[in-house]
Amino acid sequence: MSDKTINISDVVNLPLDLKEQKKALEQKSPAVVEGKVKVYDPNKDNVKNLLEMLKNKLSRQTVSSLVGCVHCGMCSDSCHYALARPHDPTMTPAYKADQIRQIFKRYIDWTGRIFPWWVHAKTPKNDEDLNRLKNIVFGTCSGCRRCTLNCPMGVDTAVLVRLTRGLLTELGIVPEGVFVVDKDSWETGNQMGVSQEDYIETLEWQEEEVQAELDDPSFKIPIDKEDCDFMYTVNPREIKYDPRSIAYACKIFHMAGESWTMPSFGWDQTNFGLFSGDDKLGGYIAKNLYEAAKRLRAKRIVISECGHGYRSSRWEGYNWAKYKQDIPSESVLITLIRYINQGLIKVDPSRNPLPITYHDSCNLARSGDLTEEPRWILERICTDFREMHPNRSDNFCCTGGGGALSMVEYKPLRIEVAKVKADQLKATGAKLVCTSCHNCVDGLSDLIKHYKLDMQVVQILDLVAEALVIPEKTEKK
């Protein structure tokens, strides 16, 4: 159980940490020198710049959400921050969105420009206010969109939070973790700063592993092969911390007799632009992926298991990059369904006998279209599936969404509000919680450890690999 409740002013008043920004400046980091990643400049009129940018960034969608809130408070019971901290009204989604709404009202809307006090229209006074704004939008919201789907007016609070993050990112007023990941993304084309060499080496290593397992030297992880049926794209976390998941996927593609490849560049299907609110970065990363598929003349893009990666690559990325979708892209879950349904691979559910529940990643279920797909697979690869409640687009966030895992300064609050998720997991009585997102794996693992739950996190690919029936001739000797 959570032992203490955080004093929210400790979070909201966390200072702007500039160590990484200074380091990047000293090292003349290319992304900083080229102005792709912004560093904080105390000599600039940051408040004025924020207001100017706000004016330019507003779309009809965001304006509707800014003017549409009736302050009915119905969203407060949908947010895991608010539910876990009932004593703290600042956790209410409308309050978080109001931080930018107040500025909008003061500078752009009508009534607030004439009678600001009447509608609580307000202006940030100085950079300290902007820093507080940073702590609210980065530290107290995981952008899970649960409030959005529970707002009777259809106000998209998560989008407003992201809009605000984007403005602050342009001013360098961001948590250290966000700055570092943004910089790495611009400089290496992936959010974990994995070098091309490490990427290729990891794939070669996994290739050898699968060759040994199948006793099949002909098994290959094809890199930059042209004219394949699909190009497989992964999360850099797989390269760095979980290469098995790549091996599993590749083994399954091989068993299904698939024609596929992985690109040497443009392989990161995740996208930190979604979290930092930087559409330019979002567009850049997504475009790398789309261009790689074009270059290789792949017929499809397949996206490995990742909620925000899927949302970014399948949905938002094309819009950020203004890139008309020319070839289909799909989650690896769909690929797996096709294989199982067409009998291209055989699975034996008895190999996964432990009670399993499924955690819907917010980005797959609320901002994407994948809820029945993972369940269809789970029904065929395990024997004791238990639904978690609430589920699908009503599910609670793993609490590590919105880039929260990269912002260590907010971890105590994140873990405190994870109580909601911990209770939800515990009630299932399952021993394994399956998710289809690498980010959720880390978010859930953190809270399972903290709340001492007797549970492990797995992904669909882990379970499919476990259930996979390898025909005699290729079975390991």
Place this chain on the structure above:
Amino acid sequence: MSEFLRILEDEVQIVALAFMATVYTIRLIWMFRFKAGKEVTKPVGSPRVGVAYSMMNVAMPWAMESARKNLSFYVQFVIFHLGVLMAITATLILPYWPEFFESEPIVRIFQLFMGAAFAVGLIRLIRRITSPVMRLISTPDDYFSVALLTAWFAAGVFAMPNQYEVSEWPLILFFGMTTLFLIYVPFSKISHYLYYPFTRYFLGKTMGHRGVFPRKKGGEKPAGLE
């Protein structure tokens, strides 16, 4: 009926309505001047179905956890807005078809709806004042809007019998408040009905396009089976 009340019920209302319509027209032009983000991806679901589902949300309490789990709040919402509907209807009928309110059952029905809406308004006002969450997010406009409507419903209850020959004051109060209301509304959060189609359209379009709306409950056919 005095000339004052006649003008208040007729010309003054028309002028106030015209004012509101003008402000709303300008407001809509203002809204449309912000560029709408474009969707360039291939759809999974239907944006049209998504928009329809999203627009109907207000009449589907089962579709949203916040309403499902808090049905009394939803019932309040319905009662309150039915009161709004009845009160607006009354302001339009009273001046031009006063005979309509000669029927006692009709008067009673209008009074019942407005009375119930008045009670809800009071509950909402108390909730706004007493709940720390509501206090934190409430602005003077929020308090005033709900208070104004609540008072308007009360005035409506007394005005409904339309017995100006007994006393004109209930009608003067009701139409006086209607005037204030029509002039104030375009600048307040009460204009949410103007924004509802916008927010709901955009959310529905995106979510429909992605296959999130209509929300899945289980049993839907997964992709990949074709």
